Amino acid sequence: MTDRETFQPLVFFEYDHKPGHYCLMLTEDAMFAVADVFEERGYECNGYAWAGVARSAVRARAPELEDRFGCDPEAGMFVAYGEDAEALRALGTLLREAFEDRAVLRGFVEAGDPDWFD
Template sequence: MDPLSLIETKPGAYSLILHAGSTPVDEVIEELGHEPNGYFWEGVAQLVVRSDAPHLEGRFRYDPEGSMFCAYGADRAALEELATHLASVATDAVRARLIVTNAEAQGFEFDD
């Protein structure tokens, strides 16, 4: 799950957190013309849910900020699965580059 963390904010409520600017792929993201902030990572999350895990759609909500990506909800299993998908992008420069370039080729606009 690294570099993400899943915390229980109150009984039955969970938040998945990624501190923006702290991933091994930040440099690649910047090379591609993006800022690796929380809003950028929300775009990545939307893309991986859409392409790799559509069964996760609607099972949590997003609440990013400039310095942090956050997804939250009551479905811990869904957030854990999202963490696995995001970690595979946040730790693999080749995968990060591929996600961004494919998304842009399809007209997706990151909100960074």
């Protein structure tokens, strides 16, 4: 099961090799469409920065999601994962909104701890 539409540009899927485990992924090629928002604050737009956005979004809008998924960012990719598909879908909704609305993204970046974006 792969959903490339609902949270676009993020992709939500269940791992083939591990049924019941899910992933929400944003790849490097999509990230750069909003890189200027990160650069305004002196951050690189990469998977680590998007992990910061995820933490900030959860803290600001959905604290009930805290500790319901893990993140495994890399320079070229953001990944949130876990067994709680509902939590990952809720995160996907938050991140898609941030991706589509620069004011929302800017708010999450500005509200986050600078250490979250390294």
